[in-house]
Amino acid sequence: MEPIATMENTLEPVAQHTCSWLNNSMKLLNYQGFWNIEDFHEGALLAQKTFMAQSSDVFICSYPKTGTTWLKALAFAIITREKFDESSSPLLTTLPHDCVPYLEKDLKKIEENRNNSKHFPLVSTHLPYTALPRSIVSSNCKIVYIYRNIKDVIVSYYHFVTKLSNTRVVDAPFEEAFNEFYRGISWCGPYWDHILGYWQASHDDGHKILFLKYEDMKKDIASNVKRLAEFIGYPFSNEEENAGVIDNIIKLCSFENLRNLEVNKSGYHRPDDPYRVENQLYFRKAKDGDWKEYFTDEMIEKIDKLMDEKLSGTGLVLK
Template structure:
């Protein structure tokens, strides 16, 4: 199996090339505030979707005001340092006024401990693992980082052995699933967002202590529909995918947001791969009540 050179090992985890030792060390002392709002997800689970929703809700539905600031600046991604960042996001956040809105993919073992021990609001977005796996495959291959593109069969093996950025989907999701009943934790699925976005916007509004009227909630839901999100340059950040760390513009036109569908895995997994993953899925979740069965099996 070919080594994917745009990933690296750190603290026992496979991480993205842009998650440095400096960041891992900084997370050990990063000060979490009780009025923080953390959007925590495994990659490609609806993170950007929830970021835009939280932005709109926190602005009381003032969509014009949030459009004046990039999504990355409204809700910084604390895990990585990219070539287009002026300085590490965690340093900006240390100086930012409250309340802070923060995005992370870190598993609980690497996330700042205050997220686990204090009471910041945590919105965890989960998505069925087969669609996550397929979406991650296409997403990582959109980057040209002086490394060969990984083939699907190779990536499948990397995913089921946790040799992908941010580790095991199962461990990542189960930690927050087991804390979903805590008052400061909201656990929501990508599939719920696809099924009834208005309800999810309403639930997020209540969770964040907002009392938005029906018209505002519906307007936010319309703004956050996948079709409009894909056309929104602040959300569909394709320009950042087109930059190679060494060679500059790669000509890559792959967009940050691809299909946003439920069940797209059926177009990718072979019959044999599906059987292998089903056995893994049943083994990892058999003693839990986390259930994506109707979207996976």
């Protein structure tokens, strides 16, 4: 891990790391205390410099592979339910990631949305809280943050990055991927710092942040969808609840339904990007406990001890 020349628009030197377990096909840059994929770094800097949040904005914030696709679909379906029902939703023909603009990649699209007569409030980002544009932190906009068991995140992250178009690494060593993640070297990592940043902000800064745990949402999806809708300012009426609107949104956005849609079985997300992603990669398993097939006893002990140390006193449980 060696420093490289300061990049344009940066305020401090950037360090780089090339992932050996991916045959050196993915470069991570460390800036402002977190790692980012090289292709996303400039977009993050541009967002920090130019993006102006509005009080009506709703930000879907997450670390990669923690349930982002599902949360985007649910939030989109909630906000657009008066315009589209479950039989006409854009989610039936459009990847959820293309329904919600991404701060680090879609600044132009976000600005175009702002110029429309009806402002679309959803914006997504993987940036840590400390790296968000200052306008987000200082505004009254809402932040929804989803997090997940770290062991399943590591496994999902491992499978995802090994199948990116410019990596395509067959039989990548999981142990090396685990060790790198354990050291905090991962896209938008360290993971625990990412979570703690938003958790600390929700307590210290008085910022309005809704924390959702992926596993808890799966256990009681209906109450969490209601909670999400109320928080982002689109609560369900009694009439809607009685008419089954919540259940319809849950079915529309279910993993099984989204995975089996033609749009999510073929094609690429951002086909012109170096790290273009096959749409189907966003719908691998959505299974709790998949990590048990990959972790050794030593890995379990190491990561559990680390989480106990990092999250002590927070009440957050990631193991």
